[in-house]
Amino acid sequence: MKFNSLVIHGGIDGDKHTGAVTVPIYQTSTYTQSAPGVHKGFEYSRTGNPTRQALEKLIADLEEGSDGFAFSSGMAAISSVLMLFNSGDHIIFGDDLYGGTHRVINHVFKNFGIESSFVDSSNLQDVKEAIKPNTKAIFIETPSNPMMKVTDISSIAKISKESNLLLIVDNTFMTPYLQKPLNLGADIVLHSATKYLGGHSDLVAGLVAVNKKSLAEKLHFIQNSVGAILGPQDSWLLIKGIKTLPLRMDRHIYNTERVIEHLQAQSWVTKIHHPKFKSQDNSQKFGGMVAFEVKDKETLDRLIKKFKIFTFAESLGGVESLISVPAQMTHAAVDEDVRKELGITDTLMRASVGVEDIDDILKDLTL
Ligand SMILES: *Cc1c(COP(=O)(O)O)cnc(C)c1O
Secondary structure, eight states, X not given: OOHHHHHHHSSSOSOTTTOOSSOOOOOOSBOOOSBTTBOSSOSBTTTOOHHHHHHHHHHHHHTTOSEEEEESSHHHHHHHHHTTSOTTOEEEEESSOOHXXXXXXXXXXXXXXXXXXXXXXXXXXXXXXXOOTTEEEEEEESSOTTTOOOOOHHHHHHHHHHTTOXXXXXXXXXXXXXXXXXXXXXXXXXXXXXXXXTOSSOOOOEEEEESOHHHHHHHHHHHHHHOOBOOHHHHHHHHHHHTTHHHHHHHHHHHHHHHHHHHHTOTTEEEEEOGGGTOSOTTOOOOSXXXXXXXXXXXXXXXXXXXXXXXXXXXXXXXXXXXXXXXXXXXXXXXXXXXXXXXXOTTEEEEEOOSSOHHHHHHHTOO
């Protein structure tokens, strides 16, 4: 099945018991056993729930992996993946990651003895040089957040294979519609499904997909042991959101192209960050994220007052256009000197271009 069909019919399509065309919400914590240990595949909903299972099979199909896992948030997914490692292990992270990922590494996993280095993952030499005898994994986002740096996943996968490391890719910005990291050599792909996959700013969820049974068994063990699972209602809502992913992404891409052209013509915009300015591959499409710098704080304040379509909020990937100032919002948890080094200035804005009418969106971005 092609991707556009898979989003609708992938995973577990409908309900074989009733003929319902959508997966039912199995709002249950436990399941009858006909004799001790004899059941129909489900014992307890932390371990497995049919609605969640339908979603987990769906993300595995979309990422072309063998197994999928659904968590209560993107951070729960990331944290559960990091629990694959042991005290004393070292992990190399991209230096321009989601702020919450920075926070969980530096203020939670560090306390459990996980060592980390942050490097510009778009620079392959830097990544190679960061490998130590106790390095176990490389964790990247591409394009990165919010500076939109592009890392070549296949090249990083080669480096990680040579040193026997796991390659973990946060694919939130691209989604499997635009990029399939497992096919490029990654071992684990994960998502904040809160963003494009859900697509409607109505839920918080995380998804993981892998293509090796040994990894799948370990992740299932962690998911069941730690318990950061996604509930059946949100699993259902996420399945519904994913059905329109390609339709939404096409409009996000179209609108973002128009926004970039428009911003390029504005005298008060001093810099535009979009992956297309950093990628070697002209045919590659990117999602609806664009960051730009305005010339001063006064311009930023004037712009914010104009917004009718853009909602001033954290998050991204919904049908509605959202805009934020990363230094004060999404990346406030990142130390100020690190922010400066990365170029996250106080006048940098990050837009998640929605699917509204482009004329209305451009009006908001005209002073
Ligand atoms: C939002 C986000 C996360 C965290 O996901 P939550 O669902 O908010 O927990 C992780 N990575 C990226 C790239 C994100 O945008």
